[in-house]
Amino acid sequence: MRSRSLISVAVAAFVLAGCGTADTPSTSPTAAGGLSTVKLQLQWFFQAQFAGYIAAVDKGFYKEQGLDVQLLEGGVDIVPQTVLAQGKADYAVAWVPKALASREQGAGITDVGQIFARSGTYQVAFASSNIKSPADFKGKKVGNWGFGNEFELFAGMTKAGLDPGKDVTLVQQQFDMQALLKKEIDVAQAMSYNEYAQLLEATNPATGQLYKPEDFSIIDWKTVGSSMLQDAVWANTAKLSDKAYQDQTVKFLTATIKGWAYCRDNAEECRDLVVAKGSKLGKSHQLWQMNEVNKLIWPSSKGIGLVDEKDWNQTVDISMTTKNQVGDTVLKKKPEGQAYTNDYMQTALDAAKAAGIDVTGSSFSPKTVTLTAGGA
DSSP states (O other), X not given: OBXXXXXOOOOOTTOOOOOOOTTOTTSOOBOGGGOEEEXXXXXXXXXXXXXXXXXXXXXXXXXXXXXXXXXXXXXXXXOHHHHHHXXXXXXXXXXXXXXXXXXXXXXXXXXXXXXXXXXXXXXXXEGGGTOOSGGGGTTSEEEEOOTTOOHHHHHXXXXXXXXXXXXXXXXXXXXXXXXXXXXXXXXXXXXXXXXXXXXXXXXXTTTSSBOOGGGEEEEEHHHHTOOOOOOEEEEETGGGXXXXXXXXXXXXXXXXXXXXXXXXXXXXXXXXXXXXXXXXXXXXXXXXXXXXXXXXXXXXXXXXXXXXXXXXXXXXXXXXXXXXXXXXXXXXXXXXSSSBOSHHHHHHHHXXXXXXXXXXOTTOOOOOOOOOGGGO
């Protein structure tokens, strides 16, 4: 549900201001230079999926807002929304379905910035397999990562009349594409900005050249109609009742907007910032990822980060009605309380626009990225 409360915060674009006092324990401690220390928990390892946050740190956009933002790298065993709910981070980046499941289990978190407006999840098969839609999965070996990443797949299969627990063989897939390349599975889960690129960075043994897009067929859940909202900035719900944390949230989101706008307009530089951060992926792979991530954000007709109610409702509906192979759903009931609010992001958008930032990216045009072997 959306918050209906009004926020009493001043719209102040890129003004240095401290946020913490001894009397307001919900605010962040003060770092050197009078900056307020803020911890952001990412949901995966450093890569261009998080380039906007990395750029906002490295280009000083958070410091302009009086914040010393520390990026906490994610990983397989890290659940960002849990880190946030336990008070070990001030904000977290997490997919909406998984975060809503944590809310239902008691995590007090609120979506305050829906950075990715579109889903980047695919299922990919070899074109020679003639798998072109979810209906074609019947009787096939279908790879998926699990861990809550699979419900777009299950919703797509259910929509096609398939029972995920009976009509396909589900295979636990590693976070790479080796099982598909070795033809151990027929169709694989992939993110448009990561694993799909890994296929195009691999050598086709039949030609000795890199695979080409035409060698594969893509099932895009946006086209199928079973896509769900993904990367969002989540805040601590209880702390949102505190004026200082409200102010901090607007400042954090204002700088985040500037970071993502910068990466939209400077993809190569942001690629370099990500590589310098220690990403294990190569430069061509990261440029591909930066380009594809930008497609999930831009253009944004009403402004980056606002939750679209229709997309939110679709995500909630799929979370409540789609069953996995053992009959479980993501959610048992509709989210209660302050599951999301556009109030803080709208205030941040107003501040960013006042500072001359293009918050809609209406003229955004994706680049053509040439991948190299292994993504180097």
